[in-house]
Amino acid sequence: MSAALLWIFLPGLAAVGLWFGRKRSGMVVFVATGLCLALAGLALVLPIGKALRLGRLLFELEPVMNIAGRRLVLAEADRPLLTFFYAIAGFWFAGTLSAGGHRQIVPYGLGMVALLVAAVAVEPFLFAALLIEMAVLLSIPMLITPGEARIGQGVLRYLIFQTLAMPFILLAGWALSGVEANPADATLVSLASIFLGLGFAFWLAIFPFYTWVPLLAGQAPPYAVGFLYLVLPTTALLLGLDFINAYGWLRNASQLYLILRLGGALMVVTAGVWSLFQRNLGRLFGYAMIVETGFSLLAVSLNSHLGGEIFTMIFLPRVIAMGLWALCSAALLKTGRSLDYESLERVAEELPTASAGLAAAVLTLGGLPLLAAFPIRIVLLQEVAGQSPLTAVWVLAGMVGLLFSAFRLLAVLTGGYFGPRRFQEGRLQSALIIAGAAALLIIGFAPRLFLPLLAGMLKAFTRLP
Amino acid sequence: MTILERLEVFPVILVALCSVVLLVSQNWRYSILALAIQYVGVFWLVGTIWPFGLAVVKLVAGWMAGAALSASQPEEGLREEAAPGASRAVFRTLAAGLVVILVVSVTPLVQGFALIDPQSLQGGLILIGAGLLHLGMSTRPMRVILGLLTALSGFEILYAAVETSVLVAGLQAIITLGLALVGAYLLAAPGMEGGE
Numbered sequence: 001m002s003a004a005l006l007w008i009f010l011p012g013l014a015a016v017g018l019w020f021g022r023k024r025s026g027m028v029v030f031v032a033t034g035l036c037l038a039l040a041g042l043a044l045v046l047p048i049g050k051a052l053r054l055g056r057l058l059f060e061l062e063p064v065m066n067i068a069g070r071r072l073v074l075a076e077a078d079r080p081l082l083t084f085f086y087a088i089a090g091f092w093f094a095g096t097l098s099a100g101g102h103r104q105i106v107p108y109g110l111g112m113v114a115l116l117v118a119a120v121a122v123e124p125f126l127f128a129a130l131l132i133e134m135a136v137l138l139s140i141p142m143l144i145t146p147g148e149a150r151i152g153q154g155v156l157r158y159l160i161f162q163t164l165a166m167p168f169i170l171l172a173g174w175a176l177s178g179v180e181a182n183p184a185d186a187t188l189v190s191l192a193s194i195f196l197g198l199g200f201a202f203w204l205a206i207f208p209f210y211t212w213v214p215l216l217a218g219q220a221p222p223y224a225v226g227f228l229y230l231v232l233p234t235t236a237l238l239l240g241l242d243f244i245n246a247y248g249w250l251r252n253a254s255q256l257y258l259i260l261r262l263g264g265a266l267m268v269v270t271a272g273v274w275s276l277f278q279r280n281l282g283r284l285f286g287y288a289m290i291v292e293t294g295f296s297l298l299a300v301s302l303n304s305h306l307g308g309e310i311f312t313m314i315f316l317p318r319v320i321a322m323g324l325w326a327l328c329s330a331a332l333l334k335t336g337r338s339l340d341y342e343s344l345e346r347v348a349e350e351l352p353t354a355s356a357g358l359a360a361a362v363l364t365l366g367g368l369p370l371l372a373a374f375p376i377r378i379v380l381l382q383e384v385a386g387q388s389p390l391t392a393v394w395v396l397a398g399m400v401g402l403l404f405s406a407f408r409l410l411a412v413l414t415g416g417y418f419g420p421r422r423f424q425e426g427r428l429q430s431a432l433i434i435a436g437a438a439a440l441l442i443i444g445f446a447p448r449l450f451l452p453l454l455a456g457m458l459k460a461f462t463r464l465p
Numbered sequence: 466m467t468i469l470e471r472l473e474v475f476p477v478i479l480v481a482l483c484s485v486v487l488l489v490s491q492n493w494r495y496s497i498l499a500l501a502i503q504y505v506g507v508f509w510l511v512g513t514i515w516p517f518g519l520a521v522v523k524l525v526a527g528w529m530a531g532a533a534l535s536a537s538q539p540e541e542g543l544r545e546e547a548a549p550g551a552s553r554a555v556f557r558t559l560a561a562g563l564v565v566i567l568v569v570s571v572t573p574l575v576q577g578f579a580l581i582d583p584q585s586l587q588g589g590l591i592l593i594g595a596g597l598l599h600l601g602m603s604t605r606p607m608r609v610i611l612g613l614l615t616a617l618s619g620f621e622i623l624y625a626a627v628e629t630s631v632l633v634a635g636l637q638a639i640i641t642l643g644l645a646l647v648g649a650y651l652l653a654a655p656g657m658e659g660g661e
Contacts (some may be wrong), residue, residue, distance in 0.1 A: 068632050130636040137643040142648055146657035160600055163613050166640070167620040174627045191578065250619045311468070 002065040003048045003074035007039060007082050008118045015111035022107055029097050030337035032106045043082035071123040072318035080456035081120065081238065085231070088319055089113045092227050095323065098429040099223040099330035104141045109227055111127050111138050116235040120242070126173030128239055129166045132203070135232070136162040142224040143216065154216030161212050161231075166200035172196040176247065184251060193250075196243065196260070201237040203394030204293055208264040214278070214286030222282060222333065226326030228318060229289045235273070238457075241311070244300070245461040260301035263386070263451035265391045265398075267294030272398030275405040281332070281339035285325055288365045291402055292318050295380060298395065302383050305465050308458050311378050313451040317443060318362055319355060323362035324436035325337075328354040331429055346415035354427050355413045358432035359406075364440045376451055390443060469503075473584040476509035480588050480619075484595030485561045485609050489554045496611060497535045501528055503592075505620045510588045511625045513583075519634055526638035530614060530645030534607070537652040557602065564594035573583060581626035592619025610648030614641065 018028045028121055046052065049063045075083065093106050112135045119131040143155050154429065175192035178185065200206070205213050217225050244251050271290035278284045292314070299311035315341045329339060331354040337343040348355035364371040377399065385392035443450045458464070483503035490496045504527025505528055512520035568590040572583055579586060596616025602608060 072633060127636070130633070131642060133640050134636075134643060137647050138639070140647045141654075144651070144654045146654050147654060150655065151606050151651050153604060155651075156604070156606060160609060161612065162618070163644070167624070169616070170620075170624060170628075170633075172524075174624075187578065 001059060001061060002072075003061045003378065004065040004072035004118075004178070006061065007043065008072060008076055008114050008121065011035060011039065011110055011117075012114035015107050015114060018110060019107035019386065020463050022104065025106075026097065029093055030228040032110050033090050033094045038094060041084045042084035043079045043086065046079075048079060050076075052081070052244055065408070065421055070127060070132050072118060072121045074117075074121050075121055075248040075374070075460070077459040077462070078121070080454065081460060082117065084315070084324060084454060084457060085113055085117055085234075088230060090325065091282070092223075092230075093433060095327050097221065098328050098426065098432055105221075105224050105227070107339065108142045108227055111135075113231060116231055119235060120238055121150065124173065124177075125169050125239070125242070128254065129169035129173070133163060133166045134162070135235075138234075139224075139228055142228070143220040143298070144177075145221060147201075152215070154212055156214035157172075158216050159208055161202050161205065165199045166333075168195045168199035172199055176267075179247075179249065179258070189249065193253075196250075196356030196406075201263075201274075204233055204265050204297075205241075205290065206271055206293070206297070210271070210290050213290055214274075214283040215288070217286030218280045218339070222285065222329035223326045225285070226283070226322050228322060230322055231284075231287075232344055233293050233296075234315070237293075237300075241300065241461055241464070245463050251463065257301045257303045258338070260297050261388065261391055262298030264294045265293065265384075265395050266299065267333050268395045268398035270398070272401030276408075278342050278405060279341045280346065281329055281341070282364070284409065285329070286310075287405075288325075288362070288402060289322075291398065292365065294395075294398070298384055298398075299380055300385070302380075303465060304383070304450045306379075306383060308461070308464055309452070311381070312371075312454045312457045313376045313453050314380075316451060317376070317440065319366040319434055320372065320443070321441050324357050324433065327429070328434060330362065331425065332358075332432070336363040340410075341412045344412055346413070348413045348415075351425055353430040353433050357437050359410050360437035360440050362406040362409055362446075363403070365405040367399045368403060368406070370441075370444045372440045372450075374444060375447035375459040382424075472509075473582070476506040477584050477591065479503070479509070480506035481561075481591050481595075482617055484592060484599075485558055487615060488557045488595060488599055489563055493535070493538065493607065496607075497531045500534075500611060500614065501531045502636050503615065504528060504531070504618065506588065507592070507622060509616060510585045510622045514625045515519075515634075519593065519629070519631065520625075521636050522638050523618070526641040527614075527618065533642065533645040534610065537649040542605050556599075560598055560602075564598055565591055565637060568594060573637055576588060579623065581623065585616045585622050585626060589622035591618045592622065593617065593618075601643055606622065606651040608650070611643060613644055617644070627655065 017302060018032055022028055025390040048061045051058060051060045063073055075120045091107065093109065096105055115131050115138065119128040122128055122131060140155065140159060144151060172192055172195035175188050175195055176198065178188040181189065201209050251258060268291050271287040271294065275284055276311060279286065295314055299307050299314060302310070309352035331351060332344065332347060333339065337347065360371070364373050367374055367377045370403050379411070381392050381396060384395060480503055483499045486499035487496055490499065504524050507527060508520055508524035511523050531595065570588055572587055575582060575590070576586060583648070593616050594618060596612045597610060599612030599615060603612060
């Protein structure tokens, strides 16, 4: 049996089946969560490309699957990546019952994950652009609540920017095949670099193409937005790393790392500063995401083994903090409030768990010491300072901007009152929020124990330093 | 020389006119009609590069996209918020004219990079320019979808010169249809009941 059959086609087919059964939301969530966690578990234990004996049964998961002359390759080194994708999807889907929202999220989300895994696996890579575009199209129904009077500009801009990435990546594929045939052709190298740069800038919402990120986060359901902001940039970042790994001329171009550093720093600084002026929780979430992408770019720009490790270690706090943020925002929305600060004033008095979870998530993404993201941010800043002290200062300024906006949000939520509260929240919701906040604290106290868990993802990129 | 190659300037004029109609029209029926005719132009230009059987995929996908959009009767999704007036139409036509002039002037320069005949290059660039113009000027869902379809069809003409894979053509057709279905969903969603 092929690995692609198990980790791409099975969830894809399940997504189609669940779409038809979407009216039974409990069953849909249960099946999707179970399937995703099972696929994550299988990726953790099943070797790919090696014979495995189960009693009398001898079988092997083949890494390559040929379709119409193209290949879907899921090798042994991709297992941590598969675990990561399906674990995120599983936990996210599990939270939908508590977070509410409309029932399209689970089937469309599962379909998206299958397509994004296919995008990472497909060879030649230009098909990844088409598969990611399909995933983007599939994500639109998740972002619009049926019956909403007006379609927000955020959704439209998201669709425009992500769709515009596809032509650039396809053209980059053409230029790169030309470069492979004739590496000395400087024009083709320049064209490939420009097309790749623009394609990834649109995909990753790199400065100045990130206007849709806070706009969408301020308008669309937070739980769907959180899922989207997690899986799409992660796929694009991994594909970017794959490009750097695959093409020697790209890997050895010193300008690439300079551009990545500049782009990452600009994202952290501009989004960090703009976050200070936000008066909507959703928009603040969007800016926090831009800062996170900026940190990932900075980690890649280090062009070192430690940079690669930092790149992978950033993911764990990000996933937990974003999940917590999305869950808490959804809990606030369920009470009939909007995400505007005026609507959230002293909300901690009625929803203490959601408010505390929100505070933990925002402060983590702001980089507060003793929380999960802080240890790895400090290492990253030290490394960046080693290469460009001025850039590190600017990045620190952006980080402080986001942290101050987190303190401001804390003041809005509590109204300065920290006395006893009446507990009015659902048990499942509270349990999930408390678990998330506790995880952020525990990781912050013992980072060496948890942060290297995802470092296995680097195995897929053998030529990186 | 095929029949399509003999009438090579005609499809460029056709796509340019259709893209202007798409930009100016406030009536969804005219817009869908212009989109359908625009895809005839796209098919024509791609047909000078690809075999007929493969090029016709563009036409079929484009027409199906138009049918999907028209099924949701997108009047509200097309009409701009401000009252329509002659000045708006004149401004948009002038802007489209500037795109055409820009494309004609940069064609010799761009041809140095791309192995493509000038007509296909001009047709592709005009559609990309008009599509981007549409995206930059509009905030309505139907217009955004029309702008994206226009820009992507222009890109498909250019890309046809460098990639003749059947699979790529098929996936591009799926994306054209997917965009139209997303457009139809965007137009229909406000009228749906919550939780649908």
